Amino acid sequence: MSFLENIFIIHVSEGYEERRKHIDSHLPQKGFYHYEYMLDGDIKDLTSEILKKYFSNSNNLAEKSCAYKHIRVYEEMVVRNIETALVFEDDVFLTSDALEQLKKVENEIANERNYIVNIEQSNRSVPLYYKKKQNLCYLTSHTKRTGGYIIHLDVAKKFVQFFESNTTAMPSDTFQTHMREGLQYNIFWMDPPIVQQGSKDGTFESKLSKRKKSRYTAFSSVFRDFYQRYILTNLSKKRYRSFQNVVKY
Incomplete structure (x- = not known):
């Protein structure tokens, strides 16, 4: 089944109504009509049992809440036997051709397994030396952020199995990079990417990065990201x- 039919939105159930309103307007505008919110794991839901099972320290509950919501997506994939899923955080902005480009990605990785494809823009991209005109996906040693990615069931199973007897102190993006060699899965970057996070450019406030909603941040990030x-x-x-x-792998 296509990952375009299995879309999860990482979202906090209370206090982020602006983001939900954004998603419910923005995604259908881009051609994405079928998606579900991952609401499990708000800070108020992080019981001592959950913290003990998944995390090795109790600092920064906002970061742990976000990480746990990603973990809950992996668990849902395993329980429901979802072969591939598309994961967005709730501050994403998609390019005008996002749906068309993702269909191309789906064709490109049709014979792949055991992967994460990072599809978001950050201050890192694929050097021109490695780029090929016909390719959108490039094998790499680490991920970017976790604002937008495609994940295969093989990797979700490895993550779920890891947490059966292990914990982490890492945010979700660092975890995906750090575990690549140990759990043996592949990471690809989509280039050009089709996702930009509004919490990184000042469109939305972020409790994780401490960024405030700011026109100046949005303006300066354009030049900073272009250079990088x-x-x-x-x-x-x-x-x-x-x-x-x-x-x-």
């Missing part, structure tokens, strides 16, 4: 190493 994505990416040896000799 299109100039620094192609000059940085660190960026190149992200795509060099990456083991495929």
Whole structure:
């Protein structure tokens, strides 16, 4: 079944009504009509049992709430045997051609298993040296943020099994990167990406990053991200190493 038929939205049930209103307007405008909210795991729901089972410290409950909501998506995939899912956080803005591009991604990875495809824009992108005209997905050593990604059931099962006897102190994006080699799964970057997070550019406030809603932040982020994505990416040896000799599992 297509990941376009299995879309999860990471969302806090109270106090973020502006974001839900945004999602319920924005996604249908882009052609996405069937999605469900992951509401489990608000801070008020984080019992001592949940914290003990999944997390190795009790600091930053907002971060843990977000991480737990992602974990709940993985658990739902396993329980419902969902082969691939598309996960959005509730501050996403999609490009005008997002649906068309995701259909191309689906065709490109049709024969793949055991993967996460990060589909969001950040200050990192694929260096021109590695890009191919016909490709949208590039194998890499780490993920970006977790504002938008596609995940295969094989990886969801590995995450769920990990938490049967382990905990983490990492946010969801760091966790996905850190566990890649140990759990042996593949990470791809979609380039060009089709998701931008409103909490990163000042459109929405964020309790995680402490960013405030700000026109200045939105304005300055355009220039900062342009420089980092299109100039620094192609000059940085660190960026190149992200795509060099990456083991495929």
